[in-house]
Structure formats: structure tokens, C-alpha cells
Amino acid sequence: MLKPAKLEEGLPAMGCSACDGALLSLLYYRDWAERATLPSPEQTTNELSDEQDAKAALCCPKCSRIMTKYSIAGSVGTRLDLCGNCDEAWLDGGEWSTLKALELAQKLPAVFSDQWQRRVRMERTELDRVERLTRLVGHADAEKAVDVKKWLASTANRAQILHFLSIE
Secondary structure (H helix, E strand, O other), rough: EEEEEEEEOEEEEEEOOOOOEEEHHHHHHHHHHHHHHOOOOOHHHHOOOOOOOOOOOEEEOOOOOOEEEEEOOOOEEEEEEEEEEOOOOEEEEOHHHHHHHOOOOHHHHHHOOOHHHHHHHHHHHHHHHHHHHHHHHHHHHHHHHHHHHHHHHHHOOOHHHHHHHOOO
16 A cells, blocks of 8 residues: 655655555656755765565556566666656665665666666676676786776777787
């Protein structure tokens, strides 16, 4: 049973007392986001947790259609549920705190965009690559390789250095 709830001052939602989740209208959210000011991250003590995310597909509490899951970051397993029919997001208990901790509380519509999801997939792929490299060569060497990769990406002489490294 959903009851009126408030995620933030001036941001109405419908909350579930059983699971601590909240149904958030993106129409109300957009209005709130235009005028809201949240405390800076150093003023909050939010902890990131993937435990609150429902793993199975959810049905929209309003229209009963299956909601689509959207990842918020490649390094965080939390996924938000969106009903494309109602334009409402379901936030499992603790997901609002996670969004605030990642400074995404005022960027929610962007999370649901194709561009955001592509970036998340690229980030997750890179994290998986580093994890595989770490298993193969160990933490210290993988860390050095990541540092070299970052340095190469930022130097103007990248092509010449890569050419030099490829010659034995």
C-alpha cells in the first residue's frame, strides 16, 4: 500500500512502508529539481549500497506494466526502475541516498537517457578489463598499467610512444 511520502523538502512521492521504496513522478521531480538546492556531498553522510536494488523486474504500482531498469554508474550495481508509460520512477529503499551520495539527485532524467546508459556500459566494461588484468598480472602491475594508460591518453605524443613500444 502506497502512502504520501517526501524524499526531500518539496519533492512529493508515494512511499511503501513495507519495503521503504518510493514511487516518484518525474513531472513533479523536474519541477522540484529546477528550484531545489541540496547540501554539498561533504555535508552529507550517505553510504553507497547495492543491497537495496530489487533484482527482478518490477511492475509499475500505477499501471501494472513492467518497468525498465537503468544503471546509475558502472562502479555501482544499483539500478533504478522506470515506467515508460506513466513516467514514474521506483526508488527502492536507500536508492535516493545513493543518488545523493553520487551527486545524481538532481540529474535523474539524465540517468534514463541512452547517452547515460552507454557511458555506464563503457565504464563497467573498463572496470571489468582492469579486474581481469589484475587477476592475470597482480594488483601492483595492473595499477601501473592503468596509470600508464591514463598518461598515454593525455599526452600529445601518444602515437610516437606507442610506436616506440611496439618495436622490439
